[in-house]
Amino acid sequence: MGLFNKLFGRGEKDDPSTELSETEQLKKGEIIIDAGDDQFFKVIRSLTDQQKESIEKSTILLRTGQLYMHYWTKNLENKNREDQEWQNKVMFFWKAEEQFLKKSLPPIFENFEHKYFLFVGDTSKITLKSSKALPWFGMPGLGEKHVCEMNGEQITIPELNKMGLVEYVEQVSLTNDNLDVLTKREDYFFWVDERITSFRNGNFYLKDKPVLIDIAYSIGGIHLFKKVILE
Structure with missing residues (x-):
């Protein structure tokens, strides 16, 4: 998850980190993609020909939407709902790309586990x-x-997950040994990071x-995700 953490919430920049700034210098061996108008993106995933072909022929779904995260430690199911630390772990959440310094949380939170999720299904009853x-x-x-909030009361992300309104995900690194995941539509999908790449027509x-x-995959414009169960 190291690369994922660099792109989402662990670095110091709000913008996607694969886009080169005017002053940034390429390191030896780095590859860039020219997007035109003097805009360049670094290749952050080097792909083999076999991987490129498998991505092109993949049958998994493509999904968009804001990716969120919340913090997590063990034994959070039955905590006091008035406890502020508990609230900051499962009640309150952030966009995945939000930088830690902007959250004004106790420094220890930076070491807690991150749970990434997407909203799914009929969320019309959620405020x-x-x-x-x-x-x-x-x-x-x-x-x-x-x-x-639902019915005027605050609700946790794990509770929304049990209702089928939130789906937890983890990033999967693609290798020549796991290319079969690109055909497992029930468990895996590509998620589009619309800060970098758009998908139209x-x-x-x-x-x-x-x-x-x-x-798009090689520059971090899309990510391979696996649906996971909250433990």
Whole structure:
């Protein structure tokens, strides 16, 4: 998950980290993709010809939508709902790309497990509320903090998961030894990071330039996810 953490919430930049800045220098051996208008993206996943062909022929679904995360430790099922630390683990959540310094959480939270999830199904009965995190613990704050309500009461993400309204996911690294996952539609899917790559009319785009699916994957514009059960 190291690469995933760099792209989502562990670094210092809000923008996708595969896009080169004007002052950033390429290191020896790094490859870039030209998106036009002097915009370049680093290849962060080197693919074999076999992997490229398998991605092109994959039959798993393609999904979009905001990716979120919440913090997690063991034995959180029956905690006091008024406990602030418990709330900050399972009640409140963040966009996956939100930087830690903007969350104004106790520093120990940075070492807690991250649970990534997507909303699924009929979410019409869920009210999503957001607020800005206040500066605290020597951090600037101002990150966007989210909470869900149903029937006027706050509800945790694990509870929404049990209702079938939230699906937990983990990133999977593609190798020559696990290419069969690209045909397992029930358990795996490609998720589009729309900060980097868009998908319109059956085509992937890097900025306004059409690119092949393996290119989108190689620069981190799409990710291979596995559906997982919360333990």
